[in-house]
Amino acid sequence: MLTHRIDTDNYARGYFESLKDLKSGLSYFQVWGYLSFQDIKQRYRRSVIGPFWITISNAILIAMLSLQYGALFGQPLVVYAPYLASGMLIWAFISITINEATNLFFDNRNIIQQVNYPLSFYVYRLISRNIIILAHNFLIMPIIYYLFDITLDLLDVFFVILGVITLSVKLFCICLCFAILCTRYRDIQPLITNVVQAVFFISPIMWLPIVLENKGVATWLLIINPMYYILDMVRSPMLGQSPAVESVLVCFSLTAFLFCMTFYILAKTKSKVVYWI
């Protein structure tokens, strides 16, 4: 239920406004949870296989790529296929979420202009919808585990869950910032789409970091690429290995940094976004 008393003089200011927005957005968890569930249902309403098309189309792509690119990078299938499968599904989660964020407030303008939901509400809905899609994609992994004889222990499962949670928090922050910036500056959206595409190629998703050992600038570029650590944090435990310590450190400090940045941007722009739509 929405607020029963509105007083524009009592609107929280600055950082309190950010805190209030994030907190009250979270309190609508039933609402955005239900709506994101309906979003998925809507997409596949008339399809027999439904949301599992996401799983199937990914499985087909991964099967094709594994056969050819594995040979291209000189990796045996048993190493390459699980690596690619895990990398692709994490990447799909990241890229689709970020691309959808660029139009988020514009797409929801009808609601934003007449119902006083916090801005974070729309981002929570976006993230939860994409987590549901990620969950569907995860169904490829048991097949991979079976085919290539990989076993996970409890610690790995714990790390996968931890990894997905920190990744989701990072995406939440990035999406909220991007959604705000893209509402104000309409040129940022194509820029983001392009950068996301470029990041796909410069990050170790289709290729293994091993191929870049001792390659000078290329190695250096990989080391400063945060996506390298973000991927490793989730992917390694999915393959039954523990993530590198530096990946965990980079991921946690990045999450903290992004959270502070979001807090700042939200404080600066919260009351203006509705005027920009």
Next chain:
Amino acid sequence: MSPKSITFSDVSISFPIFTADRSIRRKILKSRGRVEENTNADPNHRFVESLKNINLSIGTGQKVGLYGPNGAGKTTLLRSMTGTYKPEKGRIIIDGRVTSLLDITIGFMDDATGYENITIQGLQLGMSFEEIRKKTNQIIDFSDIGEKIFLPVRTYSSGMRVRLAFSICTCIEPEILLLDEWLSVGDAEFQKKVSDHLGELIKDVSIVVIASHSLSLLRSICTEIIHLEAGSINHLESVRK
């Protein structure tokens, strides 16, 4: 029931205009001193004043109409009553639960059934699950859609869609209800149904604010009519019943 009220003191609302200059390129270029034209009129500081120094106070039991030509600020005034706009100048105080039916078909999902859309839309209008559950049967009855409620909204005629949307919105039992132009959409029969039900619907609502082009509609429903012109209140008309 505690008294409900809407108070505006000296509220001005203006929208920034970003034309093609709504780009980061210009800002970057400018900061390096390479764009020289337009230095006096900074394109990032142009505004359209939508509301100017609005003072009003609406209390329990009042049904207020907003009348004025296009661009007079009716819709902006209504939207600002939902609390979404934080005015740069002035203060808005609203006591009571606001339901705004400014665009009644927001968020309909075409391939979902009418039944599911009751929940989908109810949530987006700010209802809780519990309220929706309690009201569902009433909404279905009121909409006159019958068995078709279990078919996808995609298969509905536009009249049925509006009827469903209208029924959802009107079963919320708001304390403060904001209505916009859409009252004048639909065929004659639906219009009649709307105006018949409108009286019924707003009977129990503490405060109703309606924007419309039709003075006769406003005079038949409202107790006061605010005549808006170019973002200011031109005059106030009391309607005698």
